[in-house]
Amino acid sequence: MTLLEVRDLAAGYETGQVLFGVDVTVERDEVVSLLGRNGAGKTTTIRAIVGADTPHVQGGSITFDGHDLRATRSHRIPKLGLTLVPEGRRCFENMTVEENLRLAANHVTDPLAVDLILDQFPELAAMRDRPSKNMSGGEKQMLAIARSLVANPRMMLLDEPCEGLAPYIVRRIESIIEEISQERDVTVLLVEQNVAVALAVADRHYILDEGRIVDAVSTERLREDETLRQEYLGV
Ligand SMILES: Nc1ncnc2c1ncn2[C@@H]1O[C@H](COP(=O)(O)OP(=O)(O)O)[C@@H](O)[C@H]1O
Numbered sequence: 001m002t003l004l005e006v007r008d009l010a011a012g013y014e015t016g017q018v019l020f021g022v023d024v025t026v027e028r029d030e031v032v033s034l035l036g037r038n039g040a041g042k043t044t045t046i047r048a049i050v051g052a053d054t055p056h057v058q059g060g061s062i063t064f065d066g067h068d069l070r071a072t073r074s075h076r077i078p079k080l081g082l083t084l085v086p087e088g089r090r091c092f093e094n095m096t097v098e099e100n101l102r103l104a105a106n107h108v109t110d111p112l113a114v115d116l117i118l119d120q121f122p123e124l125a126a127m128r129d130r131p132s133k134n135m136s137g138g139e140k141q142m143l144a145i146a147r148s149l150v151a152n153p154r155m156m157l158l159d160e161p162c163e164g165l166a167p168y169i170v171r172r173i174e175s176i177i178e179e180i181s182q183e184r185d186v187t188v189l190l191v192e193q194n195v196a197v198a199l200a201v202a203d204r205h206y207i208l209d210e211g212r213i214v215d216a217v218s219t220e221r222l223r224e225d226e227t228l229r230q231e232y233l234g235v
């Protein structure tokens with residue numbers, strides 16, 4: 001069953017069009033990556049999906065679980081079961097781990113209990129009363145993912161969750177994504193520049209270049225096709 005279907009999406013900013021006919025389809029229970037170089041349009045694509053105030057969507061359709069997201073107010077989208085973990089792992093720096101999670105619960109109808117979420121994040125459970133400004137980059141990323149789980153989503157969009165993190169934390173984030181997918185049955189669209197992360201966690205991959213989907217490949221093909229990786233991802 002198709003959960004997310006993006007068809008012929010055109011979007012951009014005051015400064016000009018950035019996406020030109022993007023097609024992305026994610027089936028229920030899949031982990032799919034959207035790969036592309038810096039500036040390819042990855043963040044623009046997922047911000048368009050969740051109805052952020054920018055970019056402006058100029059054309060195409062976005063359907064989640066049968067709902068037309070272009071006709072849905074952005075604050076309703078988490079209630080439909082779709083959440084975004086934005087790039088830059090923003091959290092409220094002066095609030096504790098627990099306060100950050102409780103605040104996220106205010107925006108949803110049927111939030112998951114904080115304790116239930118913290119079970120999956122022993123690192124965060126150990127610092128639940130600490131302000132998040134004192135946390136490491138990896139811990140902040142875990143908190144950003146945990147915040148997004150409060151809505152008990154059916155699908156999660158993650159924007160470069162491993163960016164700038166040390167290799168052992170990257171492994172930990174990869175295993176959290178696997179747990180979310182396998183144990184919580186959350187469908188995942190992972191935005192990445194890091195091919196190794198995409199290869200480790202995703203079932204298949206879309207490649208975005210200059211605002212266009214230029215290929216859709218299996219993990220096996222992505223691993224083996226060096227020419228493809230060099231051309232569009234530079235690795
Ligand atoms: N708020 C914005 N205003 C104007 N242009 C933007 C804005 N955000 C991104 N862009 C431009 O859109 C293009 C795609 O950016 P983005 O979607 O952030 O790429 P990616 O996430 O793949 O690195 C880039 O050329 C970028 O400069």
Ligand SMILES: [Mg+2]
Pocket residue numbers: 042043044087159160
């Ligand atoms: Mg980005």
